[in-house]
Amino acid sequence: MAIAVQISRNGGPEVLELVQVEVGEPGPGEVRIVHKAVGLNFIDIYQRSGLYALPMPLNLGMEAAGVVEAVGEGVTHLRVGDRVAYASNPPGSYSEARVMPAMCVCRLPDGIDFETGAAMMLKGLTAQYLLKKCKPVEGLQPGDHVLFHAAAGGVGLIACQWAKALGLELIATAGSDEKCALALAHGAVHAINYREEDFARRVQEITVGRGVKVVYDGVGKDTWEGSLASLARFGLMVSFGNASGPVPAFAPAQLAAKSAYVTRQTLFTHIASREATQAMADDLFSVVQSGAVKIQIAQRYALAEVQQAHRDLEARRTTASSIFTL
Numbered sequence: 343m344a345i346a347v348q349i350s351r352n353g354g355p356e357v358l359e360l361v362q363v364e365v366g367e368p369g370p371g372e373v374r375i376v377h378k379a380v381g382l383n384f385i386d387i388y389q390r391s392g393l394y395a396l397p398m399p400l401n402l403g404m405e406a407a408g409v410v411e412a413v414g415e416g417v418t419h420l421r422v423g424d425r426v427a428y429a430s431n432p433p434g435s436y437s438e439a440r441v442m443p444a445m446c447v448c449r450l451p452d453g454i455d456f457e458t459g460a461a462m463m464l465k466g467l468t469a470q471y472l473l474k475k476c477k478p479v480e481g482l483q484p485g486d487h488v489l490f491h492a493a494a495g496g497v498g499l500i501a502c503q504w505a506k507a508l509g510l511e512l513i514a515t516a517g518s519d520e521k522c523a524l525a526l527a528h529g530a531v532h533a534i535n536y537r538e539e540d541f542a543r544r545v546q547e548i549t550v551g552r553g554v555k556v557v558y559d560g561v562g563k564d565t566w567e568g569s570l571a572s573l574a575r576f577g578l579m580v581s582f583g584n585a586s587g588p589v590p591a592f593a594p595a596q597l598a599a600k601s602a603y604v605t606r607q608t609l610f611t612h613i614a615s616r617e618a619t620q621a622m623a624d625d626l627f628s629v630v631q632s633g634a635v636k637i638q639i640a641q642r643y644a645l646a647e648v649q650q651a652h653r654d655l656e657a658r659r660t661t662a663s664s665i666f667t668l
């Protein structure tokens with residue numbers, strides 16, 4: 343038996359409950375992991391609220407680090423005792439221990455501790471595919487401007503550092519002057535407080551009317567129009583989240599003036615195979631081990647504080663990564 347966070351209906355943070363669950367034995371292709379630290383992500387809020395609908399009851403959580411305790415038939419890349427971390431479906435990481443598919447579970451390099459592992463897999467693999475795979479038709483070269491919304495957040499603060507390492511000029515947006523300062527301290531070259539300033543107009547000033555090659559937009563509803571207005575000709579709009587609400591329906595004709603491209607991305611198509619997951623994780627591990635990307639954990643909670651953790655993330659009170667410690 344293990345303690346886990348479960349919901350039996352969609353709703354606000356009050357639907358999050360601590361329950362005892364049966365952990366069981368791993369079947370073919372599965373492992374049992376005893377968690378040491380668990381990651382908190384905005385997708386957990388969508389799954390709790392019902393924006394992303396899933397069957398009930400639902401054990402929440404998509405990211406964690408821990409130790410492999412049992413290995414099912416056919417799993418060849420993991421052994422009992424391995425230190426591991428993952429970002430993976432199905433949800434269920436908000437727990438002391440669980441059985442899950444082994445496919446997305448990666449061994450943690452010796453130099454990376456459990457808390458860092460739990461804080462970086464979902465957010466870091468997302469930053470990896472956004473910056474390395476979501477490129478405009480003309481490609482991205484050092485010195486190119488890109489715009490990244492909510493840049494002081496979990497994915498954002500990793501992206502600021504990684505973009506700098508790639509030589510990109512990342513323009514950050516964030517919801518307070520303190521968050522802007524944090525993004526600048528982590529590699530952004532400009533930061534715009536989009537609660538106070540028209541970010542699209544400021545982007546035009548910074549880029550002398552050219553616009554940015556890519557907008558990485560995890561904010562959604564509130565930033566959509568300004569993001570399109572910030573693009574350069576042939577620019578790429580990467581929508582990857584809805585922290586402010588889903589993007590409204592739009593007419594493709596809106597893209598014509600710039601011959602712009604729009605894509606909606608999710609990590610889970612990028613990590614649909616063991617090989618792809620491991621290649622992306624190796625890339626992430628190497629930037630973390632080199633020190634080019636430092637994983638900041640700004641909030642730590644006990645599992646029993648899960649309702650407060652969700653309230654803080656939803657109310658924009660957090661920066662960087664948040665974890666549950668066990």
Ligand SMILES: NC(=O)c1ccc[n+]([C@@H]2O[C@H](COP(=O)([O-])OP(=O)(O)OC[C@H]3O[C@@H](n4cnc5c(N)ncnc54)[C@H](OP(=O)(O)O)[C@@H]3O)[C@@H](O)[C@H]2O)c1
Pocket residue numbers: 382383384385464465468492493494495496497498515516517518521560561564582583584585586587607608609610655656657658659660661662
């Ligand atoms: N598609 C994928 O593969 C994928 C993977 C991981 C994450 N994501 C998405 O990426 C985004 C960031 O995820 P994260 O876990 O790292 O979260 P986060 O950035 O740490 O937190 C979300 C941030 O969004 C900003 N925000 C703007 N408007 C908001 C609103 N109305 N309500 C709440 N927050 C608002 C806030 O920053 P400011 O105060 O600075 O505005 C807030 O701190 C989320 O949309 C998430 O769903 C997508």
